Amino acid sequence: MTPDDFHLSSFLPYRLAVLSERVSRRLSVEYGRTHGLAVAEWRVMVHLLRCGAVSVRDIHNCVNLEKPRVSRAVSRLEAEGLVQKTQGEGDGRLVAISLTDAGRRALADIIPAATQIEGHLTGAVSAEDLATFFRVMERMHAVLDDDPEAKPRTVMDLDRDAKMMPSPV
Amino acid sequence: MTPDDFHLSSFLPYRLAVLSERVSRRLSVEYGRTHGLAVAEWRVMVHLLRCGAVSVRDIHNCVNLEKPRVSRAVSRLEAEGLVQKTQGEGDGRLVAISLTDAGRRALADIIPAATQIEGHLTGAVSAEDLATFFRVMERMHAVLDDDPEAKPRTVMDLDRDAKMMPSPV
DNA sequence: CCAAACTCGTTGCATTTGAAATGATATTGA
DNA sequence: TCAATATCATTTCAAATGCAACGAGTTTGG
Numbered sequence: 525m526t527p528d529d530f531h532l533s534s535f536l537p538y539r540l541a542v543l544s545e546r547v548s549r550r551l552s553v554e555y556g557r558t559h560g561l562a563v564a565e566w567r568v569m570v571h572l573l574r575c576g577a578v579s580v581r582d583i584h585n586c587v588n589l590e591k592p593r594v595s596r597a598v599s600r601l602e603a604e605g606l607v608q609k610t611q612g613e614g615d616g617r618l619v620a621i622s623l624t625d626a627g628r629r630a631l632a633d634i635i636p637a638a639t640q641i642e643g644h645l646t647g648a649v650s651a652e653d654l655a656t657f658f659r660v661m662e663r664m665h666a667v668l669d670d671d672p673e674a675k676p677r678t679v680m681d682l683d684r685d686a687k688m689m690p691s692p693v
Numbered sequence: 694m695t696p697d698d699f700h701l702s703s704f705l706p707y708r709l710a711v712l713s714e715r716v717s718r719r720l721s722v723e724y725g726r727t728h729g730l731a732v733a734e735w736r737v738m739v740h741l742l743r744c745g746a747v748s749v750r751d752i753h754n755c756v757n758l759e760k761p762r763v764s765r766a767v768s769r770l771e772a773e774g775l776v777q778k779t780q781g782e783g784d785g786r787l788v789a790i791s792l793t794d795a796g797r798r799a800l801a802d803i804i805p806a807a808t809q810i811e812g813h814l815t816g817a818v819s820a821e822d823l824a825t826f827f828r829v830m831e832r833m834h835a836v837l838d839d840d841p842e843a844k845p846r847t848v849m850d851l852d853r854d855a856k857m858m859p860s861p862v
Numbered sequence: 863c864c865a866a867a868c869t870c871g872t873t874g875c876a877t878t879t880g881a882a883a884t885g886a887t888a889t890t891g892a
Numbered sequence: 893t894c895a896a897t898a899t900c901a902t903t904t905c906a907a908a909t910g911c912a913a914c915g916a917g918t919t920t921g922g
Contacts (some may be wrong), residue, residue, distance in 0.1 A: 530804050532739045532756060533849050536811045537716045541732075542757050542850055543830050544713035547706045550843040562908090563710075570701045570755050587701060588711050595872060608887055617870040617917050635699050642705045642844050644840070648832040654909060657829040661712050663817040671813070674719045681711055731878095749901055759880055762901060786887050786900040 551641055552605050555634045560604070564597035566634075569606065569623065573631055577620040579612065606630055611672040720810055724803045729773070733758050733766035735803075740791065741799055746789040748781065755849040775799055794860065 532538050548563065555561045567587040572578065575586070580598065584591045597670070598621055601607035606627035612618030623631070646654055665681075668674040701707050717732065724730045726834040730738070736756040747765065753760045755848075767790055770776035775796035781787030792800070802828065815823055834850075 528742065530739060530808070531743065532736060535739075536814060537713075537720050537807075538736070538757075539827075539830060540713040541717055543833060543848075544706075544709040545757070546837055546846070547833070547845060548710055549707050550837060550840065553842050567701060567707070570699060570704075573697065574700065581869085587707075591870095592872075592910065593908090594779075596908090598718070598871095607767070612870095615870080615918070619871065621763070638704070638706075639699070644836050645705060647832045648836045649829050653825050656825045658708070660818050660822050660826040661708060664712060664716070664814045666814050667817050668719060669713055672718065673722050675715060677715070688850050750899085760900090761880065761902075762878090765878090768902095781900095784888070784900085788901065 547645065551638060554637050554641060558637070559634060560631050561630075561634075562597070564593050565601055565606075568594060568601060568621075568628060569631055569636075571629070572621060572623045573606065577610070577622040579618045579620065581618075583621070583670050585678055588678055588681070601627070716814065720807060721828070723806050723810060727806070728799050728803060730799075731766070733762050734770055736802055737763060737766045737770060737790075738796060739804075741776065741790060741792045742797070746791040748787045748789065750787075751786070752790070754847055757847055757850070770796070 545587060550559075552563055552566075560619050567589060568583055571583055571587050575582070580591065580594050583589070583594045583598075587594075589597070598607060598609065602609055605624055608622055608624050610620045610622070612620050649657070668681075669677065697717055721732055721735075724735050731738075736758060737752055738754055738836075740756050744751070749763050751758060752758070752763045752767075756763075758766070767776060767778065771778055777791055777793050779789045779791075781789050818826070834846060838846065
């Protein structure tokens with residue numbers, strides 16, 4: 525365990541960061557060039573497509589973005605007419621955020637391109653290896669779930685992955 | 694391929710980003726709390742441990758950090774006495790950056806802890822699955838290598854991973 | 863009924879960030 | 893030789909980031 529044997533390029537956290545950042549950048553070239561979106565805005569819009577009118581807090585709890593970041597992303601999207609904010613029904617604090625038609629059109633444009641990029645990446649490996657890949661990712665998440673020093677997963681990520689886990693009693 | 698079927702939580706780039714960020718954060722709790730280091734500083738130091746006295750450009754080319762970020766990380770490390778800068782020998786532009794004894798001591802302290810965290814993550818899966826995991830990562834990198842829109846890999850990452858690839862003619 | 867405690871979205875503020883510009887040095891080519 | 897070009901590290905500057913604080917609204921408990 526000599527420190528001298530330690531290589532950054534074979535260190536798991538580093539390798540994850542490098543691949544993730546590279547993939548993320550490649551993707552943002554796509555929706556950045558075509559619609560001027562940044563990562564936060566992309567995540568917000570995709571979430572809205574599935575969940576309709578939701579609050580800032582809800583988005584924050586689902587797509588791994590800090591609250592101020594969601595708030596500002598929504599503001600930008602509203603300024604570009606891709607999203608609309610309406611005062612919440614019962615609770616006066618909540619804001620109901622939803623896609624506009626223009627927003628839906630933008631997504632209809634971007635999602636196929638995003639899916640295609642994902643397809644290029646996943647298409648290079650067998651279905652079996654890909655399944656193993658995601659299983660390993662889930663195992664690592666599970667390790668972090670048990671680590672009090674790690675930040676908890678969002679409900680959404682947990683629910684999604686938990687479906688593949690043995691039911692926790 | 695209806696856009697409505699699109700789930701963020703099963704989208705590869707998103708999943709990579711979430712896991713990577715979670716792992717990275719967990720790790721930085723470690724070296725942040727014990728030695729006040731940020732990610733950039735950590736990467737710089739680890740690189741110096743292996744490569745001795747090198748230039749800013751060299752670090753930039755190896756550890757996936759923008760040049761200004763390396764420059765600032767080095768300044769901070771120098772201010773804390775973990776690193777020293779000396780004027781390059783032949784070329785007056787270059788700066789030779791190297792670890793101080795205090796820097797080596799700090800690494801001797803941090804690396805075992807970092808390795809342990811990595812071990813927790815990798816220990817949760819079989820060696821075979823882990824090998825598949827890394828192989829899939831390399832395949833995805835290879836896809837991006839062929840994509841003109843993607844940012845090229847650093848020499849170091851490329852060399853490391855290329856070793857596992859069929860020799861390119 | 864109302865004050866304390868909580869939750870919501872936003873904003874202030876200090877820090878970080880990266881692209882482009884800068885100043886200094888090296889290299890090239892005429 | 894010496895201008896033009898290239899490379900190196902740093903700095904500038906505008907934008908992004910995230911923690912903490914805030915004001916507004918809601919719930920709770922006495």
